[in-house]
Amino acid sequence: MAFSIHALMQVNAAKSAPARVGTAHAKAPRLEARVSGPRIWLTPSQKKEALGAGGFVGPVQSLLIVERPMRYGDFIWNDQGIPSGPTSVRVDLRTQLLSVFRGGHEIGTSVILYGADTKETPLGQYPVLWKGKDHRSSLYDAPMPYTLRLTGDGVAIHGSDVRWGAATHGCIGVPTDFARRLFSEVSVGEPVVILRSVATSERLKANKIFTF
Numbered sequence: 001m002a003f004s005i006h007a008l009m010q011v012n013a014a015k016s017a018p019a020r021v022g023t024a025h026a027k028a029p030r031l032e033a034r035v036s037g038p039r040i041w042l043t044p045s046q047k048k049e050a051l052g053a054g055g056f057v058g059p060v061q062s063l064l065i066v067e068r069p070m071r072y073g074d075f076i077w078n079d080q081g082i083p084s085g086p087t088s089v090r091v092d093l094r095t096q097l098l099s100v101f102r103g104g105h106e107i108g109t110s111v112i113l114y115g116a117d118t119k120e121t122p123l124g125q126y127p128v129l130w131k132g133k134d135h136r137s138s139l140y141d142a143p144m145p146y147t148l149r150l151t152g153d154g155v156a157i158h159g160s161d162v163r164w165g166a167a168t169h170g171c172i173g174v175p176t177d178f179a180r181r182l183f184s185e186v187s188v189g190e191p192v193v194i195l196r197s198v199a200t201s202e203r204l205k206a207n208k209i210f211t212f
Helices: 044-053 176-185 200-205
Strands: 008-012 019-023 034-036 039-041 062-064 075-077 087-092 097-102 105-111 124-127 130-136 143-149 156-160 172-175 191-195
Touching: 075 176, 097 176, 105 176, 143 176, 156 176, 172 176
Parallel strands: 062 105, 087 191, 156 172
Antiparallel strands: 008 019, 034 039, 039 062, 075 105, 087 097, 097 105, 124 191, 130 143, 143 156
């Protein structure tokens, strides 16, 4: 596995290979998270640290285990054993990762594309305004399968060819198969948080445990 039982998931962003790895930053008694099946279950203190990291809508209950570095085009989806509940989406532009939570449990994560410098992806919290399975951009005449529209001017999450060197016009691109699953999971009105997280090194200076 990519982490010890006394560790939390840590994201390291690299240009050629965005990756999620684990590392311990405190004494073991403080980090007694429980690993069960495909996920790690957070302790009460870790849940507080997670909320402090930002970008989460409500408490985080568990995270998916990522056993190898994630590269462009990669995603994980596993909602086995997770009951129905409200869904929220967290998009981190620094780490280039999108995470889907159902009732506080991470059920999916994917490497993303986002806006180029001239067409930046906006930060903030947005409700899903509209869904379109076979949407096509009228402005760029390009397919946008499984669209989840977030803003009035067209910023959305949608299926894309997620590869190194590519960018969007402000949208968030995810692999099309992941977009299909996300489209089925998220309802109109549910929240999407887009942020640019603080770098891990800066969080470690502040003695933080949760290092998304």
